[in-house]
Amino acid sequence: MVQGAGHFNNLTYPTYRLVGILRKVNELRIHVHKWTKHTRLKHTQAVIDEIASEVLKANFGTTDYFSFLAVGMLSFITLFTSLQSGMSIVWDRRLGVLSKLLTTPVPRGNIVMAKVLNSMIRSLVQASIVLVIAILLGMKLNPSLNPLDVVGAYAALALMSMGFASLFVTLALRSTSWESQMAIMNLLNMPLMFASNSFYPVKSMPWWLKPIAYINPLTYVNDINRQLLLGVAGHNLLLDFTYLLIFAIVFSALGITLSWRFLSES
Amino acid sequence: MESAIKAINLTKRYGNFTAVDHINFEVYYGEIFGFLGPNGAGKTTTIKMLTTVTRPSEGTAVVNGYDVIKQPAKVRESIGVVPQEYTADEDLTGWENLMLIAALYGIPKSEARERAVELLDMVELSYAADRKVETYSGGMRRRLEIAMGFINRPAILFLDEPTLGLDAQTRAAIWEYVYRLRRQFGTTIFMTTHYLEEADQYAERIAIIDHGKILAIGTPKELKEKVGGDVITIEVNGDVNVARKVIEGIDGVSGVTVVGNTIRFKVRNGNTAAPVILESLNKLSIRATSITIKEPTMDEVFLEYTGRRLRDEESSGEEFMRFRRTISRARR
Numbered sequence: 001m002v003q004g005a006g007h008f009n010n011l012t013y014p015t016y017r018l019v020g021i022l023r024k025v026n027e028l029r030i031h032v033h034k035w036t037k038h039t040r041l042k043h044t045q046a047v048i049d050e051i052a053s054e055v056l057k058a059n060f061g062t063t064d065y066f067s068f069l070a071v072g073m074l075s076f077i078t079l080f081t082s083l084q085s086g087m088s089i090v091w092d093r094r095l096g097v098l099s100k101l102l103t104t105p106v107p108r109g110n111i112v113m114a115k116v117l118n119s120m121i122r123s124l125v126q127a128s129i130v131l132v133i134a135i136l137l138g139m140k141l142n143p144s145l146n147p148l149d150v151v152g153a154y155a156a157l158a159l160m161s162m163g164f165a166s167l168f169v170t171l172a173l174r175s176t177s178w179e180s181q182m183a184i185m186n187l188l189n190m191p192l193m194f195a196s197n198s199f200y201p202v203k204s205m206p207w208w209l210k211p212i213a214y215i216n217p218l219t220y221v222n223d224i225n226r227q228l229l230l231g232v233a234g235h236n237l238l239l240d241f242t243y244l245l246i247f248a249i250v251f252s253a254l255g256i257t258l259s260w261r262f263l264s265e266s
Numbered sequence: 267m268e269s270a271i272k273a274i275n276l277t278k279r280y281g282n283f284t285a286v287d288h289i290n291f292e293v294y295y296g297e298i299f300g301f302l303g304p305n306g307a308g309k310t311t312t313i314k315m316l317t318t319v320t321r322p323s324e325g326t327a328v329v330n331g332y333d334v335i336k337q338p339a340k341v342r343e344s345i346g347v348v349p350q351e352y353t354a355d356e357d358l359t360g361w362e363n364l365m366l367i368a369a370l371y372g373i374p375k376s377e378a379r380e381r382a383v384e385l386l387d388m389v390e391l392s393y394a395a396d397r398k399v400e401t402y403s404g405g406m407r408r409r410l411e412i413a414m415g416f417i418n419r420p421a422i423l424f425l426d427e428p429t430l431g432l433d434a435q436t437r438a439a440i441w442e443y444v445y446r447l448r449r450q451f452g453t454t455i456f457m458t459t460h461y462l463e464e465a466d467q468y469a470e471r472i473a474i475i476d477h478g479k480i481l482a483i484g485t486p487k488e489l490k491e492k493v494g495g496d497v498i499t500i501e502v503n504g505d506v507n508v509a510r511k512v513i514e515g516i517d518g519v520s521g522v523t524v525v526g527n528t529i530r531f532k533v534r535n536g537n538t539a540a541p542v543i544l545e546s547l548n549k550l551s552i553r554a555t556s557i558t559i560k561e562p563t564m565d566e567v568f569l570e571y572t573g574r575r576l577r578d579e580e581s582s583g584e585e586f587m588r589f590r591r592t593i594s595r596a597r598r
Contacts, residue, residue: 096351096588103317103347104370105339264320 059201061232070134071229072198075221077130078123078157079192083185085119085165086172090181108263109256112169116252119165120158127157142231149228156224159244160217166251173262197222217247270295270422270454271316275325278311285311287478288325293456298448300469301458302564308478309458310350313426316456317347330421346420348411350427351588352595356400360391360410363399364417371418378417385413388450389443404596405436409443416447425457429464431596441468462564474571481571490562493570494520496536497560500543501528504552512546536561
């Protein structure tokens, strides 16, 4: 044994011991497997699968988790893109373009809604790309899908996008720092996504998460989209749309009225 | 509606800092009026208040007959603005930028096309109209922005430091275009600058502004006259003291100083006073070996009114970034 490599010697001995133990465990496993071969139920796997799919269906409403998740991803990408609406105003302000714009007869509210519309269009394009990729990866749509369903799904995404874009444009009305925009964006996007039914149904959530999910617009968008695109059962479509409509109108109105007073060059 | 612009106790405060302090001035229709002052004097803030971008803290202004606080929409319809920063969209061509700004003013497409062709022709940018603005040089961008400023045939055009960062040749060319357009449309021009020569040469009336206060208003000539007139330096071959007494005795002379054989003094109108002085000296057999007549520069005018020379004021980090961006784009 070389004196200088003392600490290496201290590790090699236990490692050899560990490998030896693992080998013994593996041997045991093979033996048990052989002994229980004739007593193992043939269809164990199938039974477990069936129990799992019943649980999945009861909670998620479908056994196809990939499609369930894919619809969640549509609202996720829409959210992410809509939250970036404020950056446009911050940069316009920095470059002096906003100042020039404010000297033209364009109404202040129009400037706000133009940015919101911009954000909405970008969000919907992103969502379309995600949808196409999801279908290519194996997302299964409702076989009795009609164009009205697709229009309805896009309408839901558009309303949510309008609401969030208006909110963030309002936050940026007087802001000169894009860093703070990014900070607020990142503060909200992950929690909003996880406190919704994008990944798992609301009824599986703990009691303290449910209220947040119920006011979260993403929950409603996902509910609508899963019903329209996947044919999964859900809550009343009309109520869902009404909630989203109110969300969009309230924040747009807020953005427009605040812009009259507060949209300024600095 | 006698004056194009009338500022009444116009004030702007940012917290404790008063950027513009109760200024009063009038601009008449058809003239080129200039604000001359260092950076941070309140020039850009004043323009922002006159163009309804920011609300005054106190006081008001009447632009083209409309109050900036009570009727901002009407003010915006009658003005054009060429800001200090380059605000043309770089991803669009020159033509598209003109169409965009025409749409913002609600000008119908067909009329907008006619006006755009005319304006591009007047600023000599027709050859580059279909190139993206990011390929333009600083002078070209400025020309485009001036064309954009005239798209709605405004009654008043605001130029905020129009030749900032441009070389002397380009500066002269830019002003050539401004004059041409003004002749065509009869627009009143309100400009701000910190270039003394620019104010001297191109503005018809100037207001000197420093630390938010207006120190003097008048034509460049009037302001120079108030400084005391031209400076004459005479070198004499003879009795200096006698010569000095002669000069001091002449009407309109002030501030006589003697250094060796050289007498330096101020007089109202140097061109006409010099022959008179030389004649008086000749009568006493005092010969002048050299004579220099110098008109006061705007630098001296500024020194007279503000007590210091025009130099760069401290500014905030944000303002400095904008300034640098403007200069770097101008230098392309």
